[in-house]
Amino acid sequence: MVQLFFFKIGTLKTVCLNDYDVIKEAYVKRSDMFGNRPTNLRIVNQLINQKGIIFAPLGPHWWEQRQFAVASLGFGSRDIEDRVLEEAATMQAELLKTKLKPFNIRRILQQASTNVVCYMVFGKKWDYTNQTFQNIMQSLDVVFRTSVFFLPGNVFPYVPGFLKRGDKAIASVEKVLQLVRDEVKEHKEAFNPDDIRDFIDSFLLEMQNQTNIENSTFTERQLEMTVFDLFNAGTETVSTTMWWACLLMILNPDVQNKVQEEIGLVLGRDGRPSMAHRSQLPYTAATVAEIQRYGAVSPIGLPHAVPRNTEFYGYVIPKDTMVFAGQWSVHHDPELFPEPDKFDPGRFLDDEGEFKNNEYFMPFSMGPRSCMGKPLAEVQLFLLFTSLLQHFKLELPEGATRPSSEGVMGITLAPQPFELVAIPRD
Numbered sequence: 001m002v003q004l005f006f007f008k009i010g011t012l013k014t015v016c017l018n019d020y021d022v023i024k025e026a027y028v029k030r031s032d033m034f035g036n037r038p039t040n041l042r043i044v045n046q047l048i049n050q051k052g053i054i055f056a057p058l059g060p061h062w063w064e065q066r067q068f069a070v071a072s073l074g075f076g077s078r079d080i081e082d083r084v085l086e087e088a089a090t091m092q093a094e095l096l097k098t099k100l101k102p103f104n105i106r107r108i109l110q111q112a113s114t115n116v117v118c119y120m121v122f123g124k125k126w127d128y129t130n131q132t133f134q135n136i137m138q139s140l141d142v143v144f145r146t147s148v149f150f151l152p153g154n155v156f157p158y159v160p161g162f163l164k165r166g167d168k169a170i171a172s173v174e175k176v177l178q179l180v181r182d183e184v185k186e187h188k189e190a191f192n193p194d195d196i197r198d199f200i201d202s203f204l205l206e207m208q209n210q211t212n213i214e215n216s217t218f219t220e221r222q223l224e225m226t227v228f229d230l231f232n233a234g235t236e237t238v239s240t241t242m243w244w245a246c247l248l249m250i251l252n253p254d255v256q257n258k259v260q261e262e263i264g265l266v267l268g269r270d271g272r273p274s275m276a277h278r279s280q281l282p283y284t285a286a287t288v289a290e291i292q293r294y295g296a297v298s299p300i301g302l303p304h305a306v307p308r309n310t311e312f313y314g315y316v317i318p319k320d321t322m323v324f325a326g327q328w329s330v331h332h333d334p335e336l337f338p339e340p341d342k343f344d345p346g347r348f349l350d351d352e353g354e355f356k357n358n359e360y361f362m363p364f365s366m367g368p369r370s371c372m373g374k375p376l377a378e379v380q381l382f383l384l385f386t387s388l389l390q391h392f393k394l395e396l397p398e399g400a401t402r403p404s405s406e407g408v409m410g411i412t413l414a415p416q417p418f419e420l421v422a423i424p425r426d
Contacts, residue, residue: 004313006321012040013318016300018326020336020360022313027304027325027367030312032058035369038305038322047173052225053372054232054302061217066372069226072202073120073376081274083119084380087112088387094128095392095422102397102419106243110137113238113380114231120376121227122183123198136179142172144236145410173228180227184220200227233373237297238380240412244295245288245385247403247415249394252343256394259284260425263390269425273386275379281386282355286348288381289355292363294343297412299328301365327362328413336360393423 005016017023026034035058039050048055053069056062074080091112095105108128114136115125126133187200196202203223210216249256262283267273278285304323309316317323332340337347337360350356364371371377388394396402403418 004315006315006317013321014324015317015321016324016326018329020330020333020362023325023330023362024366026312026323027365027369031367031369033306033310034304034323035367036305036307038303038320040320043170047170047177048225051222052229054229058368065217065222065226068203068206069199069230070372070375072199073230080116080120080376080379081383083116084383085272085387087115087125088384090115090128091384092387092391096424098422100421100423102400102421104417104419105246105422106239106417107137109242109246109384110140110235110239112384113242114140114235116376116380117230117234119198120234121199121230123201132179136176139172139175140231140235142169143176144240144412145408145414176231177224177228180224184223184227199230230373233371234376234380236412237371237373238377238384240297240414241292241295241377241381242384242388243415244297245291245381245388246394246420247405247418248291248294248343249389250396250420251402251405253395255287255343255345256389258345259287259389260393263386267386267390269390271390273383273390275382277386278382279355282349282353283345284386284389285355285382286345288385289348289358289361290343290345291385292381293331293337293347293361295407295413295415296328296331296363297414298363298365298371299326299407299409299413300324301327302369304369325365327365330360330362333360391425393425395421395423397421 004022005018007014007016017026037050037055037057039045039057044055050057053062053065056065091108094108094111111128111133114133119125184200187198187204191201191204193205193208196205200223203218203226207216207218207220207223210218249259262281263273266277266280301324304325306317306319306321306323308319310319311317331337334340348355348358348361364374364377397419400419404416406416407413408416
């Protein structure tokens, strides 16, 4: 039976697709229609105005910007691995400071993933105690713990009493955008076309090269929003998935032990992990995949939209309807993943114990609008997770109540706050 649900939230017409084949039909086979973004979200329009990449309208300008970003960031390069491992070492130093005391690891994970993105776009990273960096973390907290698409100002855009209820989220977005503007200003002042240091420099160079091109998409406003998009695509998903990883390791110590045994055989305690080791660490790779399946940090993904009345599986989806893909529903479908509430890395292993891909595994969505940060996220998740378990055993504090495995919904699905103890593996 086709799982396609239509409902309204205030003035917003919404459809949720909860079946893998239906999502694939919409997002892949009919991406020309379902690959658009909503244009009727008042607050989103106020903040973004269809700039950047994530919320840019489908078309050649969007494709040009996406391709440029992926190429300029050098996803998959050895330099990216080096930066992730550098941040993994910083994270280890922070964990040692906890000295076997219970703590919430979430902030450390967030700082690590955010600093990787900061290096790529700004050409620098921050000390974890830096006040500017802490302000970024606090602003991102508000943005990602808020269902920004369903803020009252979007749902009831013509009711004055609702218009200020999203002010905190809007102010947090503006703080991050102001940081971006400040960095762009500094880069413009120090710009040297013969010394391209990071993504901002790459974009400024392309702006210079396209000075005489009419209606060029390479503008300063586009740069600001693209950098903001890179924060969205490269920080929260990784840090929240790693937070789920820590929770699931302390809830499943047998899995943690198997991962650490495998890492020990391949890398020992001091070996430097790399993506080249992924094929030699099949159980570790399978565990990372199962964490992504189980946690499903992007449970309904970002909203798509249809630009006109569209017939789909015998139904007519009205113009401007938001469309969400139920990734959580797919990942927890018992026909696709038997016993979906059981945490089992074996789902991603073949009979010989080698890692196997699963067609129905879609943590980054699918189609042209799939997450552009996927290559970076995959590197961060594998290397941060491998490095973390190479050096620490994660346990519940003595006498602590077993934490819940139910998530809390914002833009992402995050674990409920919990504490753990990080025990160095000497």
